[in-house]
Amino acid sequence: MIALSETPRLVEPTTAVRISYLTGEQADMRARGSDTSWLTAASTDFDGFVADRVGVRQRWGVPSTLFWFVSGEHYLGTLVVRHRLTEDQGGGHIGYHVVQPWQHRGHATRMLAQGLVIARSAGVDDALLTVDPANEWSRRVIIANGGAPEEGLNHEGEQRFWIRS
Numbered sequence: 001m002i003a004l005s006e007t008p009r010l011v012e013p014t015t016a017v018r019i020s021y022l023t024g025e026q027a028d029m030r031a032r033g034s035d036t037s038w039l040t041a042a043s044t045d046f047d048g049f050v051a052d053r054v055g056v057r058q059r060w061g062v063p064s065t066l067f068w069f070v071s072g073e074h075y076l077g078t079l080v081v082r083h084r085l086t087e088d089q090g091g092g093h094i095g096y097h098v099v100q101p102w103q104h105r106g107h108a109t110r111m112l113a114q115g116l117v118i119a120r121s122a123g124v125d126d127a128l129l130t131v132d133p134a135n136e137w138s139r140r141v142i143i144a145n146g147g148a149p150e151e152g153l154n155h156e157g158e159q160r161f162w163i164r165s
């Protein structure tokens, strides 16, 4: 396994991790059987791809910020903070993924811990997270960060967890 020389941290998207972002996302998409065509555009103009992702943007109709989990030249995953909930509260305040080659090493658990600090500084005191009940690994990430489940499922069939400040 590749040794990481720096503790991974959430940073704004950066061209400094071009190679590892593209190869990591490609490996992840292929492992999930997902469409990789967006990577062609990203690899052709990575500067533009990154520029479109920096800062607070309207996504899903609400202000949100993207972060990449990075150690030196290595990109490990992505986390998004929605500064407020969408009208139907789908997706909650925070979403994330760790790319397949870096999974099962505690990165998502630590990434969410950092994401909660960022979310609080953006005014999200109590964070809602939603997860497919079959996604045991993500449920564990949320519970390890203090997530308390609500009864039942939301309109998307997802379980809702609150992480209170």
Ligand SMILES: CC(C)(COP(=O)(O)OP(=O)(O)OC[C@H]1O[C@@H](n2cnc3c(N)ncnc32)[C@H](O)[C@@H]1OP(=O)(O)O)[C@@H](O)C(=O)NCCC(=O)NCCS
Binding pocket: 096, 097, 098, 099, 102, 103, 104, 105, 106, 107, 108, 109, 110, 130, 131, 132, 135, 136, 137, 138, 140, 141, 144
């Ligand atoms: C869910 C996901 C974020 C977990 O990332 P990760 O970095 O592997 O998570 P961690 O290493 O912090 O592990 C979290 C828990 O899952 C378990 N886990 C993770 N990968 C596992 C594997 N391959 N086999 C068995 N258990 C696994 C860990 O043991 C840990 O449980 P524990 O705390 O009881 O030991 C990652 O699999 C992913 O990105 N999946 C696709 C996108 C997704 O589901 N996003 C979340 C949407 S809510």
